Structure formats: C-alpha cells, structure tokens
Amino acid sequence: MSPFDINRIRELGPAVSNESVEREPGPSPCGACSVRHLTFCAPMAEDELGHVSKIVSTIELHPGDPLFDEGEPADSVYSVTAGAVKVYKLMPDGRRQVIGFLFSGDFMGLAHNDMYAYSAEAITHSAVCRFPRKKLEQLLERFPKMERRLLGMASHELAAAQEQMLLLGRKTAKEKIASFLLHLSKRAEARGQNPNPIAVPMSRTDIGDYLGLTTETVSRTFTQLKTSHLISLQPANKVELVDLQALRDIAEGA
Amino acid sequence: MSPFDINRIRELGPAVSNESVEREPGPSPCGACSVRHLTFCAPMAEDELGHVSKIVSTIELHPGDPLFDEGEPADSVYSVTAGAVKVYKLMPDGRRQVIGFLFSGDFMGLAHNDMYAYSAEAITHSAVCRFPRKKLEQLLERFPKMERRLLGMASHELAAAQEQMLLLGRKTAKEKIASFLLHLSKRAEARGQNPNPIAVPMSRTDIGDYLGLTTETVSRTFTQLKTSHLISLQPANKVELVDLQALRDIAEGA
DNA sequence: ACGCCGCCTTGATCTGCGTCAACACGTCCA
DNA sequence: TGGACGTGTTGACGCAGATCAAGGCGGCGT
Structure with a gap:
C-alpha cells in the first residue's frame, strides 16, 4: 500500500515541486493532487491537463479544521487528495446530519445555487485541491467534455444519496x-x-x-x-x- | 372525471403536434410535453428544439401504472409532463423507501450505470416524455451545452436529496x-x-x-x-x- | 341501491432506540 | 506523577413511534 507513486504527472502550475513527495499515510498535497487531477478529469488530453493544473491550489487540513460552512458563498469546488473529510448539515438546535465522508478522489462543493449546501471539516490530517469556480467554468467552456465527467460524478453521488435515504428511512x-x-x-x-x-x-x-x-x-x-x-x-x-x-x-x- | 380515456399508452412518434393544447388541470401530453422540452432544455435555439422534438415520445399513465423497475436496463430518461409519479426503492422483505415525488417538469432516470436505481409508478393519471438514452446522447454530442443544463438539474436533485437525509435522519x-x-x-x-x-x-x-x-x-x-x-x-x-x-x-x- | 374494497382514522399496547448516568481508558500537559 | 479531558463502553430507564386491532367512510361496479 504505497500511497502515491508519482511519476504520473508533474505539476506545471504554481506551487509545484516535482520532487517533494511524501510516502507517508499523512497528506502529500502536490503529488496526490496531481493524481487527483487525472481522476477528476481523466481521460484528458495534454493541453487540457496543462490548463487544469494551472487553476488548482492545494490546502492542507488538520483534524477538526473547517474547510467551509453551509450558507457561505460557494466560490470553489474541492477534491480530496488525502485523508478523510466529513460534510454535514446542522439544525438550529444543534442536531447534526452527516451527509457523507470523503476520501481521496472524492469531490465536494457542487452547489446548485451560489451557496454551499453543507459544511465541510477534516476528520484526519488531510489535503484537498481547490478549484476556483470561476476558473473552472472558463475551463468547462473551453473543454465541454469535462461536463460529462462532472455529470457522471453528480449522478453517482445522487445514486449514493438515494441509497442512503433507504438506509436512513427504513x-x-x-x-x-x-x-x-x-x-x-x-x-x-x-x-x-x-x-x-x-x-x-x-x-x-x-x-x-x-x-x-x-x-x-x-x-x-x-x-x-x-x-x-x-x-x-x-x-x-x-x-x-x-x-x-x-x-x-x-x-x-x- | 376522466379527462382522457383513450388508449392507454399512446406513442406520439417524432412529430409533436402543435395544435392540441389542453386547458384542463388534467394531463395534456402533447402540449405539455412541448412545453417540457423547453423547460428541460431551455433556453434552446430553434434548430435544437427541432432535434429534441424528434426523439421524444409521450406516454400516458394511469394511477398505479408502473413505468420502470429498479434494476432494469436504463435505456431512457423521462420527464413528467402532467400528473404525479413516485419513485421508490424496495428491500427484499418489502420495506419501501419513496425517494421522491415527481410532478410536471421533473425528470428521472439519470442512472450512473446502466440500470435504474429505483422503480417509478404513476400516482395519478399522468403523462411522461420519454427520451431514449442513445438518441439523447447523440444530441448531447451535438449540443454540448445541454450537458450543463443536465448538470444543473442533477446538482439540484443532489441538494434536495441531502436535505431529505437531514429530514430522515434527524x-x-x-x-x-x-x-x-x-x-x-x-x-x-x-x-x-x-x-x-x-x-x-x-x-x-x-x-x-x-x-x-x-x-x-x-x-x-x-x-x-x-x-x-x-x-x-x-x-x-x-x-x-x-x-x-x-x-x-x-x-x-x- | 347495495355491498364490497381501499384508504383513512383512532385506540391500546409494545419496543427499539434515545436519554441519562457512570465509568474505563488513553493522551496531554503541568 | 497526577489530574483533566476527550472518546468509547455499558447499564437503567423512558418515550416516540411502530405494531396490532377495530371501525368509519367514500367510490365503484353490478
């Protein structure tokens, strides 16, 4: 179980080091993030990949660190590259419903309006990739096929949510x-x-x-x-x- | 009070009749379906609309009529144009979880793999528009912007599903x-x-x-x-x- | 008009899970 | 080294909602 055998892709964009790769269970932002770009958008042509890697940044999170809160303007989409993150909704009196647990390769923040529909918080030491929405949209404009991949992911999420409804209700x-x-x-x-x-x-x-x-x-x-x-x-x-x-x-x- | 008692399932073939406009609260397959195309894909250019109307057919459903079952090959996507439809999942022992109620303008059947994730059945006298998946995909190929609309709808569904999780769980x-x-x-x-x-x-x-x-x-x-x-x-x-x-x-x- | 059948309502009772409480254990820090 | 704290486990008890049961009511077919 070697975490990330990088070689796959080297980051071209900002904040990239092509050597620094942790092989630890701990987060390895850059290397893992590269791998994630592939997963997020694969299969992707070379030029596409170049564009994607230019718009992302990596964020490292410690256990309990919040990433965003329900109701905040949803200016970014995130992809988890290492660790574990939980997303949840709160009721005014504090009752809580965890919507899901996210691991390496999962994404979050696809909002249908302009606000996050839930809060996100790291469970373990984690790393996430941030995709600014504006730039992502420009990219979608340029590479419409990415939308099909996003649609596929959203459909998958939807099926999972429906399965969870069965679990919660019955x-x-x-x-x-x-x-x-x-x-x-x-x-x-x-x-x-x-x-x-x-x-x-x-x-x-x-x-x-x-x-x-x-x-x-x-x-x-x-x-x-x-x-x-x-x-x-x-x-x-x-x-x-x-x-x-x-x-x-x-x-x-x- | 049966607004229409014609033959059960009336497939309307390629041509959408532009004259038959119903005024009733009851289902109105043709007129409503046209309107639905617009909603489903709006805003849409004239040529696009022409293409869409060529691939759909209208199906009329009576209370209790099944539309498709969980596990069946998902060869079509449906859009409700009149009435009310429920979609649900079953457990082996008969426990049931209704995933949602669909009304005019709602769609269903977006599957992440090749099978329906739930069953669908009419609650009231209803009409739905059928979009064969193959043809829909060809259309998406031709008009990539439709995917953004679909993605928007899926995101909306997802947010609704998450809200329902909070309801069911807490x-x-x-x-x-x-x-x-x-x-x-x-x-x-x-x-x-x-x-x-x-x-x-x-x-x-x-x-x-x-x-x-x-x-x-x-x-x-x-x-x-x-x-x-x-x-x-x-x-x-x-x-x-x-x-x-x-x-x-x-x-x-x- | 009648009787049948689904759906809805209401009551009595039961129970799975929530609530409240106590305690074990590990970690951290003084 | 000890104690404060967070997390997990276990026990006793209570309750929201399930289950079981009995009608009520309206629509529909004959």
Whole structure:
C-alpha cells in the first residue's frame, strides 16, 4: 500500500515541486493532487491537463479544521487528495446530519445555487485541491467534455444519496452499521486500499450522525456485531469484517 | 372525471403536434410535453428544439401504472409532463423507501450505470416524455451545452436529496410532516400552481414511505396539526396551510 | 341501491432506540 | 506523577413511534 507513486504527472502550475513527495499515510498535497487531477478529469488530453493544473491550489487540513460552512458563498469546488473529510448539515438546535465522508478522489462543493449546501471539516490530517469556480467554468467552456465527467460524478453521488435515504428511512440500527461497514470497505477497495481490516477514522458520534443514530447505539451495535463474531475491533481504529456474507445479509435486511 | 380515456399508452412518434393544447388541470401530453422540452432544455435555439422534438415520445399513465423497475436496463430518461409519479426503492422483505415525488417538469432516470436505481409508478393519471438514452446522447454530442443544463438539474436533485437525509435522519414526525407540506407548497408554486390549498395526491402510505414513518403516524400527525389549527384538511385531498410561520418554525426544529 | 374494497382514522399496547448516568481508558500537559 | 479531558463502553430507564386491532367512510361496479 504505497500511497502515491508519482511519476504520473508533474505539476506545471504554481506551487509545484516535482520532487517533494511524501510516502507517508499523512497528506502529500502536490503529488496526490496531481493524481487527483487525472481522476477528476481523466481521460484528458495534454493541453487540457496543462490548463487544469494551472487553476488548482492545494490546502492542507488538520483534524477538526473547517474547510467551509453551509450558507457561505460557494466560490470553489474541492477534491480530496488525502485523508478523510466529513460534510454535514446542522439544525438550529444543534442536531447534526452527516451527509457523507470523503476520501481521496472524492469531490465536494457542487452547489446548485451560489451557496454551499453543507459544511465541510477534516476528520484526519488531510489535503484537498481547490478549484476556483470561476476558473473552472472558463475551463468547462473551453473543454465541454469535462461536463460529462462532472455529470457522471453528480449522478453517482445522487445514486449514493438515494441509497442512503433507504438506509436512513427504513433500516434498523444493525442493518445501518452493517451497510456502513460494507460501504467503507467497498470504497477503500475502489481507491486501492485494503478493503478488509478497514480504517474507520471517524468518531462514533460522526458515525451516529451519518446513520441517524446516537453514539451509544453505534457503540452497542458494534459490540453486538463483535460478540456475534461478524466483525473484530482492532487497534488504531481498524475493523475487520470477519463474516462478510453475514454482514451482507444483515445489510440487505435478509 | 376522466379527462382522457383513450388508449392507454399512446406513442406520439417524432412529430409533436402543435395544435392540441389542453386547458384542463388534467394531463395534456402533447402540449405539455412541448412545453417540457423547453423547460428541460431551455433556453434552446430553434434548430435544437427541432432535434429534441424528434426523439421524444409521450406516454400516458394511469394511477398505479408502473413505468420502470429498479434494476432494469436504463435505456431512457423521462420527464413528467402532467400528473404525479413516485419513485421508490424496495428491500427484499418489502420495506419501501419513496425517494421522491415527481410532478410536471421533473425528470428521472439519470442512472450512473446502466440500470435504474429505483422503480417509478404513476400516482395519478399522468403523462411522461420519454427520451431514449442513445438518441439523447447523440444530441448531447451535438449540443454540448445541454450537458450543463443536465448538470444543473442533477446538482439540484443532489441538494434536495441531502436535505431529505437531514429530514430522515434527524427530524421528528411532526417536523417531517411540516417540512413535507411546505416542500409540496414550494414546488407547486414553482410550477405555477396554487401554493396554498395544496394538492396532496399521494396516499398516507406513500407519504409515510417517503418520510420514514408508518401510515398511522402520518395520519395521527396530520390530525394533530389540524387540531392545533396549523393546517386544515379539505375535500379532494387538498390541505390548507393555515399558519405558515408556525409550520416553518416546526419544520426547522425551532 | 347495495355491498364490497381501499384508504383513512383512532385506540391500546409494545419496543427499539434515545436519554441519562457512570465509568474505563488513553493522551496531554503541568 | 497526577489530574483533566476527550472518546468509547455499558447499564437503567423512558418515550416516540411502530405494531396490532377495530371501525368509519367514500367510490365503484353490478
């Protein structure tokens, strides 16, 4: 699991160093960001790539750092290049709904009007790429095919959101937790990370706010799954999915 | 009161008839469909419009008629031109989550892969416009700006889905119902219909499956709001929002 | 006109999860 | 070294909403 084997692309734009690459689990803004440009816009011709790399900048975030808040003018779109970020909505009395957890390769900030629809905050030490909206739009003007890629990503997001509605509206606590773990595993695999002892970097409270549960219920359900030998809790916030099929059965409500 | 009782599904082929304009609140496939093309793709040049009208066909649906099922190959995108349609997901044991209610001007079927992510079924006597995916894609090739419109619509959908997550995960039954009624009202207004005594064409069961509640709780909450003089239930499934501000306060959890 | 059938409403009871509370454990810093 | 703090776990109890059950009502077909 070597984080980023750079070589892929060298940044042409500002704030670029073609040598500085961290191989750590920690963020590696530049290298990872390059990789992300590819993911974000791939496949992309050389000239396109040049244009894209000129408009981005990398931001490093520490655990708990806010990136933007719901209601702020949405002047940028972001792509996560390392770490984990949560996006959430708040009610006036403080009730919180986590809309999603973002990892390397995920994007956020596509707003249908001019304001962010949610707040974003780093969970772990993270790095994100910033795409100023104005410049991104100019780029879309120039390379209309990028819109299809964006549309594809938005559709994907939409399908995920609808799946989450089913979870929030109709699943039990146990089904929610099982679905959540399987989802995390699938996404880790998709991004080339170890899908089985999965990293679970977010707190019980965050998980609860994502699944429509309290931290106590999350905790109890974890121990229940552990006691039934479906999962095993490991050090460093890792969770091993011991009986995948049983978890799948539970997640689907079978 | 059956505005039209013609043959069930009447495919209108390439030509959009420009004369048949209905004046009824009931569905009006041809006229409305034309209008919808405009909405779907507006603003659109004359030649574009010509192209679009060549690829669509109109389908008439009666209450309870299915349009497509989750898991089917997604060969078409649909735009509702009259009536009301629900889209929903099912769990193996029959639990149901209604993902959304669609009215005139709404579209569905944007799938991120090749299968529909949900099932669609008419609630009232309805009409929808069918856009074969293949032909739509050719059109997108020819008129890339349409993709921006589609992207805008998808982003809008996404924001709505995220708002619904907050509702499903964190709101009480009363807050859910109040939010739902206000949402219906806003959408009726957006489409130029009466926003106050609002039409509520879907059943209590559908509402419950949309809000993550049972029909009994939906019913009880309606009577509770009625008893508190916040709403008034009128004949023909109409609901009057008597105290808008109080409803808004409840919906926001204030 | 009648009876059937869906949908809605209402009541009684049950329960999954929330709430409140206590405590264990690790980390940080004085 | 100790204590304050944040995070996680566990227990006891309560409640919002689910479940079970019983009508009411209106539309529709014969």
